[in-house]
Amino acid sequence: MVRTSKTPDFEQALDELEKLVERLEHGDLPLEEALKTFERGVALTRQCQSALKSAQQKVEILLRRSGQAEIEPFSEDTAEEETQRPPAPSASLPPDPEEGVAS
Secondary structure, three states: OOOOOOOOOHHHHHHHHHHHHHHHHHOOOOHHHHHHHHHHHHHHHHHHHHHHHHHHHHHHHHHHHOOOOOOOOOOHHHHHHHHHOOOOOOOOOOOOOOOOOOO
């Protein structure tokens, strides 16, 4: 699929934003250039947020159409619980022979 719009896609916008942040973090830009760079960064941030919101809406529509369970909002607490929880055992792994052996 060829994009003919003048706005870059999400990945391009994010890549450009990361480069702008690096330039600003160096702190060696003249004030006017730094302000223009910051302004471009704000525009790219808004564009990325809009693209993410659109993608989220599409996912929610698809999940509703497929009858999936209710969508749960993301929160930092939920993410931390997920990363702290041990991984579920895989159905493809054989049972551990050491399991059930009392020490």
